[in-house]
Amino acid sequence: xxxxxxxxxxxxxxxxxxxxxxxxxxxxxxxxxxxxxxxxxxxxxxxxxxxxxxxxxxxxxxxxxxxxxxxxxxxxxxxxxxxxxxxxxxxxxxxxxxxxxxxxxxxxxxxxxxxxxxxxxxxxxxxxxxxxxxxxxxxxxxxxxxxxxxxxxxxxxxxxxxxxxxxxxxxxxxxxxxxxxxxxxxxxxxxxxxxxxxxxxxxxxxxxxxxxxxxxxxxxxxxxxxxxxxxxxxxxxxxxxxxxxxxxxxxxxxxxxxxxxxxxxxxxxxxxxxxxxxxxxx
Amino acid sequence: xxxxxxxxxxxxxxxxxxxxxxxxxxxxxxxxxxxxxxxxxxxxxxxxxxxxxxxxxxxxxxxxxxxxxxxxxxxxxxxxxxxxxxxxxxxxxxxxxxxxxxxxxxxxxxxxxxxxxxxxxxxxxxxxxxxxxxxxxxxxxxxxxxxxxxxxxxxxxxxxxxxxxxxxxxxxxxxxxxxxxxxxxxxxxxxxxxxxxxxxxxxxxxxxxxxxxxxxxxxxxxxxxxxxxxxxxxxxxxxxxxxxxxxxxxxxxxxxxxxxxxxxxxxxxxxxxxxxxxxxxx
Numbered sequence: 058x059x060x061x062x063x064x065x066x067x068x069x070x071x072x073x074x075x076x077x078x079x080x081x082x083x084x085x086x087x088x089x090x091x092x093x094x095x096x097x098x099x100x101x102x103x104x105x106x107x108x109x110x111x112x113x114x115x116x117x118x119x120x121x122x123x124x125x126x127x128x129x130x131x132x133x134x135x136x137x138x139x140x141x142x143x144x145x146x147x148x149x150x151x152x153x154x155x156x157x158x159x160x161x162x163x164x165x166x167x168x169x170x171x172x173x174x175x176x177x178x179x180x181x182x183x184x185x186x187x188x189x190x191x192x193x194x195x196x197x198x199x200x201x202x203x204x205x206x207x208x209x210x211x212x213x214x215x216x217x218x219x220x221x222x223x224x225x226x227x228x229x230x231x232x233x234x235x236x237x238x239x240x241x242x243x244x245x246x247x248x249x250x251x252x253x254x255x256x257x258x259x260x261x262x263x264x265x266x267x268x269x270x271x272x273x274x275x276x277x278x279x280x281x282x283x284x285x286x287x288x289x290x291x292x293x294x295x296x297x298x299x300x301x302x303x304x305x306x307x308x309x310x311x312x313x314x315x316x317x318x319x320x321x322x323x324x325x326x327x328x329x330x331x332x333x334x335x336x337x338x339x
Numbered sequence: 340x341x342x343x344x345x346x347x348x349x350x351x352x353x354x355x356x357x358x359x360x361x362x363x364x365x366x367x368x369x370x371x372x373x374x375x376x377x378x379x380x381x382x383x384x385x386x387x388x389x390x391x392x393x394x395x396x397x398x399x400x401x402x403x404x405x406x407x408x409x410x411x412x413x414x415x416x417x418x419x420x421x422x423x424x425x426x427x428x429x430x431x432x433x434x435x436x437x438x439x440x441x442x443x444x445x446x447x448x449x450x451x452x453x454x455x456x457x458x459x460x461x462x463x464x465x466x467x468x469x470x471x472x473x474x475x476x477x478x479x480x481x482x483x484x485x486x487x488x489x490x491x492x493x494x495x496x497x498x499x500x501x502x503x504x505x506x507x508x509x510x511x512x513x514x515x516x517x518x519x520x521x522x523x524x525x526x527x528x529x530x531x532x533x534x535x536x537x538x539x540x541x542x543x544x545x546x547x548x549x550x551x552x553x554x555x556x557x558x559x560x561x562x563x564x565x566x567x568x569x570x571x572x573x574x575x576x577x578x579x580x581x582x583x584x585x586x587x588x589x590x591x592x593x594x595x596x597x598x599x600x601x602x603x604x605x606x607x608x609x610x611x612x613x614x615x616x617x618x619x620x621x
Contacts, residue, residue, distance in 0.1 A: 062365060065372050066351035073344055083344060087384065090347050094379025097372055102365065 058300045060102050060109055061319045068100075068113050069093060074171070075117040075243070078126040089120050106300045107271030114242050114270065125241035127171060127216075134169050134217025134244065135253050137179060145183070145224055156203075157196060159228035160312065161186050164331050166221025167214060167295050167314045171244040179217075186314070192330035198338050199310050206290035209233040211260065212272050212302075213246040214295030214313075219254035222294060226259045233260040234284070240268035245297070271297030274305065296320050308337040340582045342384050342391055343601045350382075350395050351375060356453070357399040357525070360408040371402050388582045389553030396524050396552070407523035409453060409498075416451050416499025416526065417535045419461060424537075427465070427506055438485075439478060441510035442594065443468050446613050448503025449496060449577050449596045453526040461499075468596070474612035480620050481592050488572035491515040493542065494554050494584075496577030496595075497525075498532035504576060508541045515542040516566070522550035527579070553579030556587065578602050590619040 072093050076086045093113060100109055118124050145162055152158040165186040168177045203209070209231045213219055219235075226233045235256050238245045246254070251262045266278025272293070274282055285291070291309045293302055299311050299320065311334045315321040321328045354375050358368045375395060382391055400406050427444055434440035450464040485491070491513045495501055501517075508515045517538050520527045528536070533544045548560025554575070556564055567573070573591045575584055581593050581602065593616045597603040603610045 062355055062368050066348045069348035069351055086344050091380040094376040097376025102369065
């Protein structure tokens with residue numbers, strides 16, 4: 058997906074939010090906005106939003122001197138998600154379609170996204186998504202592809218959400234490689250966060266080789282690109298990965314909640330809708 | 340009120356919205372955002388938002404070549420409001436407290452604000468506000484001051500809303516001077532709009548001498564400033580005038596709906612709340 062004009066005001070909002078995770082100093086925050094302002098002319102609408110996001114959040118880190126503004130809040134989200142783990146596993150035990158329930162939980166976890174939303178209630182979200190229909194529902198294709206594949210490439214999105222990813226990985230019962238960001242960016246899941254979430258017990262964890270908040274292939278390591286291009290079954294979580302990959306010609310299942318109007322419009326759904334969309338799949 | 344950091348992303352949103360009133364050309368809109376970006380560093384947080392707004396909207400006009408992007412939509416709003424005039428007058432006839440009902444209608448009209456909101460339903464708003472309580476309620480003081488005064492200085496805000504102002508002016512039954520912007524800015528009420536709304540039948544119409552979207556005294560004409568400083572009873576409609584005047588030391592009654600989080604916080608109310616606040620009044 059390309060960057061839309063509407064993303065530009067949103068980058069300012071995001072830069073401000075990230076700065077405030079680190080400092081209440083108004084002058085520092087103003088300096089962040091000033092710097093971003095100077096760069097607007099260099100934002101190409103042909104880039105994907107995660108490419109710009111990478112720049113924006115790195116700039117916040119540079120000016121505030123804090124390489125990982127979301128460190129504390131990521132830990133909180135992982136702990137919160139882990140505290141729900143047992144009860145979610147029980148709900149899966151009692152459900153009619155275990156895989157579908159796990160898919161829904163994995164999408165519910167996608168509400169933990171501090172790039173796109175300010176506040177959320179994960180328990181509300183689990184309840185809401187468990188009861189709601191997918192706006193785009195390629196679940197049958199997803200199940201069929203999963204049955205046939207001998208491995209899964211799973212592109213993680215946010216820390217905390219990663220615990221819900223783990224539950225889905227456990228339910229899929231296929232050898233899985235879980236892909237994380239190469240370095241801290243927003244509240245996106247890194248190697249350390251994935252381990253904290255217990256992903257190491259159920260999957261191999263690999264880095265995309267990039268700290269963009271979305272798997273932008275041209276920014277990824279050669280090793281990762283090779284792995285990606287040969288994967289038969291790819292699960293892509295969240296908006297950032299969708300923005301990065303929606304125009305690629307690989308078979309991918311996107312699992313996400315549409316949290317911003319630009320992405321909702323791109324997908325042809327409403328803000329808040331739950332999406333399981335297979336692209337380049339039959 | 341000073342400009343808050345959160346106003347900066349909002350200026351980008353507003354610039355984009357104003358540009359789209361004139362053109363669908365993405366390159367033109369990008370140029371507007373680029374220009375605004377370059378100016379962020381010059382935005383002083385000690386300015387009031389209408390001072391920045393004046394710059395932003397004039398820049399949109401300059402780049403798009405359209406001095407009055409909201410001209411058509413202002414006419415639509417005035418026509419819509421005029422079509423409701425008779426039924427609102429009837430509701431006042433049937434109400435227990437005619438003045439209070441007229442005040443509520445005047446505040447309901449404040450939803451017609453294309454700087455702060457994208458879409459609205461004026462009939463819904465009239466119903467909602469007629470039934471709701473003020474979050475800040477200085478109505479008794481308002482009534483007392485009105486009884487004592489021999490004239491009213493009424494600072495208009497938006498075109499369309501002006502028809503609701505007219506209804507309040509008719510109900511107050513005092514010689515009234517209605518203040519308009521000196522030139523088109525956003526959908527704010529100008530001399531021409533005020534006449535279209537029938538204000539000329541019930542009040543003298545004067546210009547503030549400035550095209551800022553709020554009565555920023557230092558930008559107003561000397562003639563207007565003299566009038567303002569000697570006024571005994573001032574009604575200020577809407578967010579823009581509140582932003583411009585909230586720190587001034589004159590007795591003013593602010594009538595508005597809090598439409599953005601920054602103003603809501605400044606007033607100590609919630610977004611959506613209805614406010615009748617007297618400042619420097621006993």
